[in-house]
Amino acid sequence: MGVKLKNIVILPGDGIGPEVIAQGEKTIQAIGYRFNHAFNLDYALIGGQAIKKTGNPFPKKTYEKCKNADAILLGAIGDPVYDHDPNAKVRPEEGLLALRKKLKLFANIRPIKVYEKLKHLSPLKNERIKDVNFIIYRELTGGIYYGEKGRYEGGTIAYDHCVYSIGEIKRIAILAFEASMGRKKKLCLVDKANVLETSRLWRQVIQEMAKDYPEVETSYLYIDNAAMQIMNAPAQFDIILTANLFGDILSDEASIIPGSLGLLPSASIGFDSCLFEPVHGSFPQAAGKDIANPMGTILSVAMMFRHFDMNEEADAIEQAIDLCMEEGIMTKDLDVEVHYSCSQLGDLIYSIIAEELDQINKKQLSLGSSSII
Numbered sequence: 347m348g349v350k351l352k353n354i355v356i357l358p359g360d361g362i363g364p365e366v367i368a369q370g371e372k373t374i375q376a377i378g379y380r381f382n383h384a385f386n387l388d389y390a391l392i393g394g395q396a397i398k399k400t401g402n403p404f405p406k407k408t409y410e411k412c413k414n415a416d417a418i419l420l421g422a423i424g425d426p427v428y429d430h431d432p433n434a435k436v437r438p439e440e441g442l443l444a445l446r447k448k449l450k451l452f453a454n455i456r457p458i459k460v461y462e463k464l465k466h467l468s469p470l471k472n473e474r475i476k477d478v479n480f481i482i483y484r485e486l487t488g489g490i491y492y493g494e495k496g497r498y499e500g501g502t503i504a505y506d507h508c509v510y511s512i513g514e515i516k517r518i519a520i521l522a523f524e525a526s527m528g529r530k531k532k533l534c535l536v537d538k539a540n541v542l543e544t545s546r547l548w549r550q551v552i553q554e555m556a557k558d559y560p561e562v563e564t565s566y567l568y569i570d571n572a573a574m575q576i577m578n579a580p581a582q583f584d585i586i587l588t589a590n591l592f593g594d595i596l597s598d599e600a601s602i603i604p605g606s607l608g609l610l611p612s613a614s615i616g617f618d619s620c621l622f623e624p625v626h627g628s629f630p631q632a633a634g635k636d637i638a639n640p641m642g643t644i645l646s647v648a649m650m651f652r653h654f655d656m657n658e659e660a661d662a663i664e665q666a667i668d669l670c671m672e673e674g675i676m677t678k679d680l681d682v683e684v685h686y687s688c689s690q691l692g693d694l695i696y697s698i699i700a701e702e703l704d705q706i707n708k709k710q711l712s713l714g715s716s717s718i719i
């Protein structure tokens with residue numbers, strides 16, 4: 347086991363971002379302690395916080411730090427102050443969009459899996475969510491999000507162009523096909539090829555690439571049908587590959603299946619940079635209350651280690667989460683009678699990883715003394 351040194355830039359962001367990120371940091375420290383690695387953690391501003399302090403949701407300093415990092419860990423972005431103001435000059439979300447574009451984080455990877463212990467929280471019937479385990483590969487730096495947009499006729503007509511190149515489609519498709527080879531070898535392209543020219547280009551490229559992956563069962567669904575299938579029979583999916591806006595919508599829809607948004611991690615990958623963040627938003631109503639669910643962030647840290655090819659480290663984190671689930675140690679959102687705070691959960695995950703625990707002493711936990719930190 348070689349000692350690893352990684353430079354990680356932390357962007358706590360808005361709302362509950364700083365609270366969940368603090369638990370992600372504890373997880374990183376625990377991995378450092380147990381596996382004898384060193385991590386340099388650096389911090390930078392993004393989103394609403396950055397607007398407040400600098401006027402810019404993605405300050406140049408943040409870009410410089412992120413560009414040179416081995417990985418970026420992000421909390422959440424979004425501030426309700428801007429949500430209801432269609433004339434706001436600058437929005438927190440622009441920070442995220444600029445970060446993705448400037449670091450060329452073209453592949454957004456969002457795994458959806460159901461935890462046995464939480465099955466009752468899913469709005470879907472238990473027989474429908476049996477064996478659900480799929481990953482959405484969402485293109486993240488192209489399409490309608492980044493095409494030319496504007497208004498004319500004195501502002502009374504607005505447009506957003508959707509543009510894709512073969513190169514943009516291929517680079518994410520390769521990641522999706524490769525991932526499917528290590529899984530159930532099933533890939534589904536979701537598009538709207540019956541209407542959109544960009545979708546027809548996606549189909550053309552994927553059909554061509556599918557010839558290089560004869561073992562992979564490649565299928566095609568229109569977005570409207572896919573949205574229905576995800577609710578109706580989610581277990582049929584393994585890898586879903588799709589464009590930016592479709593992936594945005596489908597990943598929120600799919601996040602309902604496991605019963606809590608708070609559990610879901612994500613990775614955004616480029617050739618030179620990578621970013622990890624929970625799927626949930628900034629949840630401003632919960633900010634400062636220490637009630638947020640840090641599991642999505644902690645599982646994002648596991649995705650980070652897997653991306654570094656540090657699989658033992660990633661496994662240790664996922665096992666710690668599984669142990670908490672099994673023991674019913676969860677935050678309030680998971681609707682348990684006895685619930686724990688965001689920071690308690692982070693402390694506990696630290697202890698499980700650092701002390702290699704395979705059972706939890708709940709009494710110690712409630713006294714807040716179960717930890718070597």
Ligand code: IPM
Pocket residue numbers: 439442443594
């Ligand atoms: C997401 C979010 C963002 C997106 C917003 C905050 C700009 O919804 O990461 O899914 O639309 O991509």
Ligand code: MG
Pocket residue numbers: 594595598
């Ligand atoms: Mg979204």
